[in-house]
Amino acid sequence: MKKILIALDFHPSSTKIIEAGLLLAKSMNANVILLHVKIGIVNYSLIYKKIGSMKLDSAADLELVAHNFLQKTKHHIDEAIIQTIVKEGDFAEFVINTAKEMSVDMIVMGSNSTQWLEEMVMGRITNENLQQTSIPILVVPTRKNDKKNTLISLEI
């Protein structure tokens, strides 16, 4: 059985990434691992200020929001065998480590995560362990203006 890892952050376009990953998983008859990597709370409230309903005051809130987010998307798609993982820390590190640990065949991520992707693919990550991945990555296009909005809110 093949395994596909769908790597998510809280970007508004995440559902699109999940959809693309699930379609691929379905056609490949693969299992799906939904990985959500949370970044630090401080960064979160700055970057995702614009996401109105998500008031993130504590780590516990964050956990709950992440859980709800994954539950919601899980409900939305329910076709494949899906496993969900929530981790906190560096996106690239957890994506690669999870991919290796679970020996996945493919990683699906959004183009909004290309900063991390660049680090992973272009070898800007200094950790050698992370550089040596041989797993193909599908990058799903996500709208750049969403990113712009979040960046603007970061500057305020």
Added chain:
Amino acid sequence: MKTNKIKKVLIALDYDPTSKKVAENGFAMANAQGADVTLLHVSVDLAIYSAAYADMGVWQMDTLNNFETHEMRNAGSRNFLEKAKRHLGDTAIQTMLKEGDPAQQIIAAAHEIKADCIVMGSHSQKWLENILVGSVTEEVLRKTNVSMFIVPTKKH
């Protein structure tokens, strides 16, 4: 929401030995989804060189020689693509030859055949970077709905 199922895949190949891996992985992914496959090779445009080096005095390139080299290169590239096609063993595969800047030409080719996924090897770092973060290509990728499938290839 628009469906993200991949229908037309453009596989960009260069003369790197890892192209075999890129072609195989890309083809497997496309095949699983029942997508059409086009193999693309971009050769560097010699006209750019001769224009740039027009003032080189004694080292100036001979136009006739350029033409011959050019024809030979094209024949070589076609042969290369045919070999790749035969290796994958699917006669329905299309091949395409372009000249010029790889990043620009790959995007142009994707546009031309209305590809919804571009497959590349990660060794093509410079163009990969241009495609992921380049301003022209970013615009195209944002407006069109093109996914990127990146096959990790070891560095030399």
